[in-house]
Every structure is written in structure tokens, then in C-alpha cells.
Amino acid sequence: MEENFGITNQPKHNNKINYSKRRISMITRRLALSYDECEEGKTFEGLLEEFYKDPTSKDVEYLVIGPWQETWENSSKFIVDNLVENKDKLPNIKGLFVGDMESEDCEISWIIQCDLSPLLKAFPNLEELKIRGSSGLRLSALQHEKLKTLIIECGGLGSDVIDDILESRLPNLEHLELYLGVDEYGFNGTIENLKPFMKKGLFPKLKYLGLKDSEIQDEIAQEIADSEILDQLHTLDLSLGTLTDKGAESLLKSIRIKNLKFLDLNYHYMSDDMMEKIKSLGIEVDVSEQQEDEEYNDEIYRYPAVTE
Amino acid sequence: MERNYVIIGNPENRRVDFFQRALISQGMGPATVLSYEEVFKRKLKINNLIKDGSVIRVESPGENFNVEREIIALGHEAGDISGEKARRLEYEKGRIFYPTQWYHGFTRLQEAIWKVNSSVRGLVWMNYPLDILTMFNKPICQQLLASKLVRVPRSLREVSGYEDLRCKMESHSLKRVFVKLFCSSSASGICAYQYEPKSNREILISTMEISPRDGEFVFYNSLKIKRYTEKIKIKVILDWICSQGAQVEAWIPKESTNGYVFDLRVLAVGEKAAHRVPRLSKSPMTNLHLGNKRGDIKSLGLTDDEINEALMEAEKAAAVFAGSHYKGIDVLISSESHKPYIVDINAFGDLLPGIAYDGMDTYTYEIVKLTNVKVINCE
Numbered sequence: 121m122e123e124n125f126g127i128t129n130q131p132k133h134n135n136k137i138n139y140s141k142r143r144i145s146m147i148t149r150r151l152a153l154s155y156d157e158c159e160e161g162k163t164f165e166g167l168l169e170e171f172y173k174d175p176t177s178k179d180v181e182y183l184v185i186g187p188w189q190e191t192w193e194n195s196s197k198f199i200v201d202n203l204v205e206n207k208d209k210l211p212n213i214k215g216l217f218v219g220d221m222e223s224e225d226c227e228i229s230w231i232i233q234c235d236l237s238p239l240l241k242a243f244p245n246l247e248e249l250k251i252r253g254s255s256g257l258r259l260s261a262l263q264h265e266k267l268k269t270l271i272i273e274c275g276g277l278g279s280d281v282i283d284d285i286l287e288s289r290l291p292n293l294e295h296l297e298l299y300l301g302v303d304e305y306g307f308n309g310t311i312e313n314l315k316p317f318m319k320k321g322l323f324p325k326l327k328y329l330g331l332k333d334s335e336i337q338d339e340i341a342q343e344i345a346d347s348e349i350l351d352q353l354h355t356l357d358l359s360l361g362t363l364t365d366k367g368a369e370s371l372l373k374s375i376r377i378k379n380l381k382f383l384d385l386n387y388h389y390m391s392d393d394m395m396e397k398i399k400s401l402g403i404e405v406d407v408s409e410q411q412e413d414e415e416y417n418d419e420i421y422r423y424p425a426v427t428e
Numbered sequence: 429m430e431r432n433y434v435i436i437g438n439p440e441n442r443r444v445d446f447f448q449r450a451l452i453s454q455g456m457g458p459a460t461v462l463s464y465e466e467v468f469k470r471k472l473k474i475n476n477l478i479k480d481g482s483v484i485r486v487e488s489p490g491e492n493f494n495v496e497r498e499i500i501a502l503g504h505e506a507g508d509i510s511g512e513k514a515r516r517l518e519y520e521k522g523r524i525f526y527p528t529q530w531y532h533g534f535t536r537l538q539e540a541i542w543k544v545n546s547s548v549r550g551l552v553w554m555n556y557p558l559d560i561l562t563m564f565n566k567p568i569c570q571q572l573l574a575s576k577l578v579r580v581p582r583s584l585r586e587v588s589g590y591e592d593l594r595c596k597m598e599s600h601s602l603k604r605v606f607v608k609l610f611c612s613s614s615a616s617g618i619c620a621y622q623y624e625p626k627s628n629r630e631i632l633i634s635t636m637e638i639s640p641r642d643g644e645f646v647f648y649n650s651l652k653i654k655r656y657t658e659k660i661k662i663k664v665i666l667d668w669i670c671s672q673g674a675q676v677e678a679w680i681p682k683e684s685t686n687g688y689v690f691d692l693r694v695l696a697v698g699e700k701a702a703h704r705v706p707r708l709s710k711s712p713m714t715n716l717h718l719g720n721k722r723g724d725i726k727s728l729g730l731t732d733d734e735i736n737e738a739l740m741e742a743e744k745a746a747a748v749f750a751g752s753h754y755k756g757i758d759v760l761i762s763s764e765s766h767k768p769y770i771v772d773i774n775a776f777g778d779l780l781p782g783i784a785y786d787g788m789d790t791y792t793y794e795i796v797k798l799t800n801v802k803v804i805n806c807e
Binding site for chain 1: 582603622624625626629631655678680681682684687689712762763764765767
């Protein structure tokens, strides 16, 4: 555990976190409770206490919250409360990642989150918030002047959270990435809930939009293909979902799509033929990780990459 | 002095072929091969095939259905079906036949092989039949390791079935466990099980499949990882494993690299950690025959100290079976803390084609080390 407390620009477990180039230059700390520490009766509160005592904690810019004790039973609320209470000890926080764990630690749909909005209020200099797990998650009265990046990774995103984001005020948001998932694990919306993201005006500075990992990826592609929002984006991320030729056809026909710098369709159910057509759009695309349909009792099944 | 090697195994199996090649590569003559089928035909009178001073290598009896049937027949006293019925069993791909009876037969077979030790002088065993039996019995093996202070996951003892498992998990504060068929190998009958008390959701991840037949269930291993979320199926699988005998232990989160979890297979030869290979998986099962991939130990994100600690723990486990020349040890690296845990010891765990240590494959290395040891002893 000790190494985790030494100040470092390259965290020990950097393989677990997708650091953008920008973030690597931040002073990062990852707090995580191991199986062994749990067995010894240690708690996440204890880790936080040690962390605050460490004189270098005040320099930390990016804080990653890994597994806490009994993640499938205890929501992240006690961590949120603790961080809010101790916000003055962390004056330089610009990034937070709540729930950095793998299925080996806890199934993504079993991670219990809570209303994370108090974190945004407590850390006015926050530029990035990344969340894994949507069970119990809310972002009520979401408002922040500086937040540039919001990422929610989950197996199913509820309409209540989608509405929280639609009703938010995030004037500087540049990067929005939402894993939508499947109804079995919490996605209870329709394409109607997502249409507002495709209009202009909601997030004036938005450059990267990810509406991904969805079981209605075709509908999303059809709806967004000729939408206003494309005029301001450099990246459209429709990856990890059940995109087939049906949705891809609409993307292909769109004139607006050619204004993008990057179209991310990684993990998809498109045909070889369609992949070739997408590749010849004249913009950078990712069509890797082609999936195969699963057939069972004469029915075809397709799944997004992240669900349970 | 050139030693006479004897392999007791299934001659058609590549394991035997690999060992023969290794002997030849060391300028030795090939081993005498005593097939399990022959052993059964001669009613276990194997003495006259083994000379004084022979080196005996007991190989896996697996992947040969005739032999599997004979082993089950041999275990009829403990079992579900008679010897005659066992010999008439028809092959079904992946089917797990009567594990308790199989283990009983396997025990009698190994004991019979071991008896030769008292009638022939100066035998050198590459692996003791009695060690093989212990290594094949997971609950006993894990208890033995724990008693020798080898770091192993916490076990739940004597779990009788699904309901009992849930009770014991609750009282031991474990929400995630591995339930393993007591005598399994190669991911056969292994389940990763977890439940979430608030919503009472549960997931069982396993290669096992069930199929109803004549009012009962029959159980299979497939090469595909399945996720079960329906209680009714989960209960059928867990009840059956527990009825046969189960090793139940804490599911310790494994460390991961680039989205793959991994553990280490370490071959210990003469108690020293030799060949080592990280096994990378997208599921909780890391066995290589399930389509998982091998990794490079240097690119796992582990420090040299952490790798050494893992190898030392493997050597500590190997020392518990000091009489056996080699064993394949599975070392789990706990995520976050990088502490090593011994999760399995495989008596036939040296089938690691293409993996070299000191420039030698596993079989060649075992032969060279055995020769060296004996030379030193002679002096």
C-alpha cells in the first residue's frame, strides 16, 4: 500500500485508468482497499485518514477512488461525505474518478453510487468527473462552472440520471461520455430521452459526445446522423454498442458526419462491406472489434460491450 | 549412469511424447511406457515391468475414455454405479461422470502403483502417487497448505449444498467465492459465485453446463464461460458440486493488466520455482485451454520484489510436497496489494509447451535437475 501514498505522476496502477495525455501531467493518487486489507479489518475511511495526514496530499490534482469495503453493499456516500467534509485539505483537486474497479472486484452493475453532486459543489476547480457504476447514482441540481469532462461508465444508465444531465448547467463541458447499457441493468429510457443531446445549445463548448454501449445504438446513429450537434463536435463516439448496418447506413448518408475529426465505432455488429464504406468516409474512424451475432432458437441476440 | 525411465500414462497423449523427446534430447534412451490400459489389463501387476533403480513418472490418466471408465469401475465401492455399468458408459463430450466414484478409483489405482515401491529396490519417483492423490483432493490440499502457513484464500469447510453455502457465506462475511469440485482439474467443475444481499441478485460464472435427463441432471464442462443468474440453475449446479465434495474459498480479486485479469502458473522443480507463465483472462477462469492467453511476466505491472514474493510463496507450497520432483502451482496476485495466494497445485502441471527456463522446456529441465540431484547424492 505504501507505494500508493508516495507522490507520483505515474500511478502504480496506471493500467487500470484511461489517462488522457492531459491527465498524465496531473499529480494523481489512487486510493483502493485490497482484499488483504479488508481481511485485516481496514476500511476506506482509514485510507482517507492516512491520505489526509500525508503532507503531499494537498498537492494532489487527480484523485481516483478504487474499491472500498463491500462495494456491493455500501454506497459511495460515505466517501462523498468524507471528501466534502475534508475538501479544504485537497485544495488542488481538478479531477475525480469514483469507482475505479474491475469486474474481478465488483460487477459494474453492483457498484452502488449515490448523489455525487455534493462533490461538484465542494470542488469548484474540478475539470473532470469520471464515474463507474450507475446503481443509485444521481447528479441532482448539477451545476459547475469549470467542469470540462463528464464520463459515466455503467451497464445501464437510468432516465433520472440522463434527466439530471439534461437539466444541468455546465457551460464549459467539452467532453460528455455516457454508457447507456441495457434495460436489464438500468437503462429505462428511449431515443426520446437522448434527442436533447443532439440539439445545439445544451453544452455550447461540447466537442466530444459519446452516446455509447447502447442496445439502441442503431436508433441513436439514425437520429444523430443529421443532427445539429455534429456541427460543433470533433468526435462522435458510438462505440461499444449494438450498431449494425442499419444505423451505419444513416451515418454514411449524412453530410454533417464529414465535419467530424473522428468517428468511434469500435465494437460493433456491422458487415465487412459496411466497414469498408465507413472507412472511406474521409474522416478518421475506428471500426475495430467487429462482433458476431449470437443465434438462439432462431432469434438473433446482440449485446453491448459492458452490461452486467 | 543412465537411468531406466518408466512412464505410466496414456501413450497416445502428447504429454508422453514430449517427455520422450526430452529424454532423447539429453542423449538418453526413451522411457518404457506402461499404459494405464495395460495396467488395468494386467490387473495392476506392474512389478515385472519396473526394474530396480527405475525412475518412475506417473502421468495424467486424462483424455482417454477407456481409462476413465476403468477408473470409475475401480471405484465402484464408493460409488453410484457398478463396475460393469461403468465399463459400459458411453462417451459424451465434456460430460463429468461420477466424480466421487472416479476419485475413489483413482485412489485405488495410485495406491496400487505405489505398492511397487516395496517390491522393487531403489526406485526414484518423479511424483509420489500419494502426493498426487493429495494434490488432486482440493479441500485436503488447501488445508494442508494452510497448516504449513502457505498463504491460501480463506476456505469454507464442509458445505453441503446451496442453502448451506449461502448461510456459511453470510456468517463468514463472504459475498464472492469459488466453488470447486473437490477433485477437479483443468477448470472442470469450477464456479465463481457471488450474491448481492440487498436485491438478492446472484451470478455464477462457470464452464459447467447442465442438461436434464431421465428426471435428473447431467453435468458437462464446455470450453465456453457461461453466466448463470437464475437461482434454479445455480442451485442445481452448486448442490451437485457440494454433494460430490467441494472446495469453497474466498474469491480474491485478481490483479489485472490492460483489461485482463491474470494469475501465474509456476512450475516448481525440486522445490525451486522454474518455469513461470502469466495466464491472462477476460473471465475469472484463467486456464489456458479456455482460450486465455499467455502474458509476459515483465509487463504485468509487478515490481521485481512482488514477482519474487510470488515465486517464494510458490516454493513454500512446493516444499509441502518435497517428495515430488515437480508440481505446477497456480499463484493468484491479489489486486491492489499484489500479495500472492496459492490457489491450486497440479500434480500433472508441467504441460507448458513453448515455455523455457534456463533455455530448457519443462520436461528437459526436470530430467536435467533429477540427474544433477542424483549425481550429487552419489558423491
